[in-house]
Amino acid sequence: MKSRPKHFYSQLVSLEDLETDLGLTTVSGSEKEELMDLAHINLHAAIIDTILFHLTDSDKKKFLELMALGEDEKIWEHLNSKVEKIEEKITDTAKQIKSQLKEDIKKVKRN
Amino acid sequence: MPGKRQKSQYQVLRKKWLVRHKQAKAALHQKHKEALEFVSDILPDKEKIAPAAVGLAMLASSLPASNALAAATNQVIRPKEEAVAEIAPIDKKQALLDELKSALPQQVRPLTVDEEGKLDEILSRTFGMEVRHEINGLRLNRTYGVIGAEQHLMRYPGDTMATHLSPSEVANKMIYSSGMAPGRGAWGYFTRAGQNMTQKDVERERWYIAVQTFLAPEYNTRLSDYRGFFKFRKMLLVNPKAGQAIVTVIGDAGPAEWTGKHLGGSPEVMYHLGLGSGSRKGGVLYFFIDDPSDTIPLGPVKL
Numbered sequence: 306m307k308s309r310p311k312h313f314y315s316q317l318v319s320l321e322d323l324e325t326d327l328g329l330t331t332v333s334g335s336e337k338e339e340l341m342d343l344a345h346i347n348l349h350a351a352i353i354d355t356i357l358f359h360l361t362d363s364d365k366k367k368f369l370e371l372m373a374l375g376e377d378e379k380i381w382e383h384l385n386s387k388v389e390k391i392e393e394k395i396t397d398t399a400k401q402i403k404s405q406l407k408e409d410i411k412k413v414k415r416n
Numbered sequence: 417m418p419g420k421r422q423k424s425q426y427q428v429l430r431k432k433w434l435v436r437h438k439q440a441k442a443a444l445h446q447k448h449k450e451a452l453e454f455v456s457d458i459l460p461d462k463e464k465i466a467p468a469a470v471g472l473a474m475l476a477s478s479l480p481a482s483n484a485l486a487a488a489t490n491q492v493i494r495p496k497e498e499a500v501a502e503i504a505p506i507d508k509k510q511a512l513l514d515e516l517k518s519a520l521p522q523q524v525r526p527l528t529v530d531e532e533g534k535l536d537e538i539l540s541r542t543f544g545m546e547v548r549h550e551i552n553g554l555r556l557n558r559t560y561g562v563i564g565a566e567q568h569l570m571r572y573p574g575d576t577m578a579t580h581l582s583p584s585e586v587a588n589k590m591i592y593s594s595g596m597a598p599g600r601g602a603w604g605y606f607t608r609a610g611q612n613m614t615q616k617d618v619e620r621e622r623w624y625i626a627v628q629t630f631l632a633p634e635y636n637t638r639l640s641d642y643r644g645f646f647k648f649r650k651m652l653l654v655n656p657k658a659g660q661a662i663v664t665v666i667g668d669a670g671p672a673e674w675t676g677k678h679l680g681g682s683p684e685v686m687y688h689l690g691l692g693s694g695s696r697k698g699g700v701l702y703f704f705i706d707d708p709s710d711t712i713p714l715g716p717v718k719l
Contacts, residue, residue: 330425330426330429331424331425331426332424332425332426332429333426336426336430339430340426340429340430340433343430343433343434343437344433346437347433347436347437347440350437350440350441350444351440351615353444354440354443354444354447354448354615355615357444357447357448357451358447358582358615358618359582359583360583361583361584361587362450362451362584364583365448365451366451366454366455369451369452369454369455370455373455394615397614397615398614398615401614401615401616405436405710406433409429409432409433409709410429413425413428413429414425416428
């Protein structure tokens with residue numbers, strides 16, 4: 306499996322089963338890697354959106370700054386102090402996105 | 417279809433996920449513009465890029481190393497198109513307002529089928545989505561009407577104003593002061609319990625509208641067709657006077673005919689339509705969005 310950039314939330318979410326689903330379609334190896342990259346990008350956008358939704362404007366700025374600087378530990382300190390059950394919210398969003406992507410794969414297999 | 421080349425599974429998925437990403441990124445930037453631009457300003461010079469691409473830059477750490485996909489995602493915001501968008505955002509909005517001015521009657525009244533057909537085309541082209549006055553022969557009683565303000569809806573048993581709003585929403589006097597409706601919406605709670613609430617549930621309540629489902633043509637004789645059709649159906653709302661547009665969902669049925677209003681908007685919808693103060697009502701266009709894959713995010717749409 307290709308190694309992808311780690312994010313501060315990477316330990317909470319996994320798209321491995323999505324890759325398994327793609328393996329059951331007609332996509333080639335390189336096509337699968339490209340689609341997995343897209344899946345990760347979609348997931349990343351959704352998770353960032355979820356986090357930003359729960360922050361005030363000033364807290365958003367601090368979070369984004371820490372993210373741009375790659376300060377993972379400080380990111381978690383900041384989020385845990387500002388948002389209740391943030392890990393749960395992140396995993397819920399990830400579940401939702403994964404479900405949508407899996408559904409898309411199911412549909413192309415049917416056609 | 418004879419002669420038509422069928423797309424591979426890879427091509428279908430790639431296109432779908434690229435579109436989804438493009439829309440999510442645009443929505444992300446739109447909703448959190450100020451914060452994203454702030455961070456862009458304080459990053460070291462070499463990291464600086466045009467404000468409109470800040471959203472992309474903030475996701476840059478997740479862009480793949482592969483040239484093929486980097487090129488594809490760059491296609492999502494082509495530099496030339498972005499430059500055009502940067503210098504002509506006002507022009508696009510003004511172009512829409514000009515088109516609507518000639519396409520709409522002076523008074524807020526039900527539109528003719530021809531007028532609706534024309535607006536399907538104008539709105540679809542302007543906003544880059546499938547906008548329709550009807551879907552599979554199903555429709556509302558009208559597509560141009562007076563919108564009034566609704567209250568927040570209970571998303572789950574026990575939801576109160578204290579649990580309902582994000583910190584920035586609490587700070588917004590208009591959104592906070594609207595209060596919560598005493599009963600549930602037409603489809604009941606958005607989720608059974610607070611701990612099960614998803615971001616989708618949150619967004620649906622935030623961007624809900626109430627429409628007169630009970631006045632849909634042949635509603636009583638076609639209940640089986642309408643069953644499920646209206647529930648959380650996406651609709652594009654456009655303020656034809658000022659150009660604000662929002663992707664909403666049908667979250668409730670109403671208002672009653674005697675009110676003189678034809679639909680209702682959540683506090684957030686009213687605020688972002690520019691109708692959050694004063695009489696808190698006005699004429700709006702409300703058209704269905706055909707989005708079977710559920711890729712179009714809810715909320716304000718920027719031109």
